[in-house]
Amino acid sequence: MFFCAMLLGSIAQKNATKGKDHNRFVAYPVGYYSPETRSGVGFASTLNFRTNSRDSISPSSQISLGAGITQNNQAAISLPFALYFNNRRHTINGEVTYNRFSYEFYGTGSGNFRGDFSMYEAEFPLFRINYLYRLSENWFVGPRWWYEDYRILSVEKSSAVNTDVSGMEGGITSGPGFVCLFDSRDNIYYSSDGNYLELSWQTQSALTGSSFYYDRIRFDYRNFYAIGEKTIFASNLFGDFTNGNVPFSQLPGMGSSKRARGYYQGRFRDKNLLLYQGEIRRKIDLRWGMTAFWNYGLLSDRVGNFNFKNDHAAVGFGFRYSFDQHNKTNLRLDLAWPFLSGDYVYQPDKAMKIYFTVNEAF
Numbered sequence: 600m601f602f603c604a605m606l607l608g609s610i611a612q613k614n615a616t617k618g619k620d621h622n623r624f625v626a627y628p629v630g631y632y633s634p635e636t637r638s639g640v641g642f643a644s645t646l647n648f649r650t651n652s653r654d655s656i657s658p659s660s661q662i663s664l665g666a667g668i669t670q671n672n673q674a675a676i677s678l679p680f681a682l683y684f685n686n687r688r689h690t691i692n693g694e695v696t697y698n699r700f701s702y703e704f705y706g707t708g709s710g711n712f713r714g715d716f717s718m719y720e721a722e723f724p725l726f727r728i729n730y731l732y733r734l735s736e737n738w739f740v741g742p743r744w745w746y747e748d749y750r751i752l753s754v755e756k757s758s759a760v761n762t763d764v765s766g767m768e769g770g771i772t773s774g775p776g777f778v779c780l781f782d783s784r785d786n787i788y789y790s791s792d793g794n795y796l797e798l799s800w801q802t803q804s805a806l807t808g809s810s811f812y813y814d815r816i817r818f819d820y821r822n823f824y825a826i827g828e829k830t831i832f833a834s835n836l837f838g839d840f841t842n843g844n845v846p847f848s849q850l851p852g853m854g855s856s857k858r859a860r861g862y863y864q865g866r867f868r869d870k871n872l873l874l875y876q877g878e879i880r881r882k883i884d885l886r887w888g889m890t891a892f893w894n895y896g897l898l899s900d901r902v903g904n905f906n907f908k909n910d911h912a913a914v915g916f917g918f919r920y921s922f923d924q925h926n927k928t929n930l931r932l933d934l935a936w937p938f939l940s941g942d943y944v945y946q947p948d949k950a951m952k953i954y955f956t957v958n959e960a961f
Contacts, residue, residue, distance in 0.1 A: 641667025766846025861913025
């Protein structure tokens with residue numbers, strides 16, 4: 600894997616092009632690995648640029664294009680974007696993505712501890728867009744719209760898993776929301792100092808084109824603190840609270856390469872989630888680094904029903920390779936283990952999880 604990391608870094612540097620005003624284009628082949636996909640290959644490209652060469656306050660705008668296929672016969676193509684205008688007074692960001700994905704659904708609540716699951720294959724184009732207006736140096740507010748068309752292609756059901764939940768036949772989620780953001784990070788792509796707090800509310804109903812009616816409130820707080828010149832302590836407190844007829848694919852869940860590493864994506868799901876993640880990032884030299892991380896999560900069907908007896912935790916460590924130092928973009932290899940206080944989870948959940956991808960988890 601690290602030979603692959605160095606190879607990608609070399610290719611990225613050879614294919615990077617610089618222009619005036621910090622414009623930069625990078626294209627490279629990618630190899631990645633996660634518990635949900637196993638091995639995957641594809642390509643990625645990123646264009647960083649200034650919308651106004653005289654604007655020294657806005658971060659570099661970024662448009663990326665990536666595509667990949669996996670060992671589990673999954674495929675995705677994605678176009679994320681982040682555009683900054685007029686000294687960051689206006690921000691437009693979002694993504695357009697098509698996914699064809701097979702995944703394991705373990706049910707919801709305490710009944711999914713045994714590890715039985717149903718296998719689903721689905722395709723889902725999605726479109727997300729946010730507009731933020733800068734109120735002051737660090738405060739931003741604005742609307743958002745998220746759309747996803749979830750189509751179930753095949754199902755292998757397990758009689759031990761409760762599938763009497765919304766969305767098992769697919770459906771559209773579509774609705775507006777509102778975002779309030781505080782951002783004092785020194786760099787939005789790789790932070791070593793500052794704070795980030797996003798508060799959002801979103802609603803879904805037939806009036807907005809959705810097949811389901813539900814509301815979602817989220818908060819996402821991140822803190823970055825430099826300890827000397829080579830060490831960063833990063834923390835993330837994340838809450839996701841839903842109410843109404845929530846489709847199973849939209850239920851808050853534990854596990855992914857960005858949230859709760861150590862668990863299969865959506866291994867535990869319910870209507871409400873509280874998650875803490877901590878990470879120590881240490882530079883070894885200009886390109887290489889190491890990290891140690893941990894996370895702790897709670898799920899419940901109601902906000903007042905969080906129970907520490909049903910907690911979910913994991914620990915791990917990883918390596919970093921900076922293949923694009925100009926934009927502070929890292930390849931990362933993370934190894935994570937679930938760390939449970941009781942005999943909640945059966946194999947293969949106690950096995951080590953491997954993540955090999957691009958950029959930090961948060």
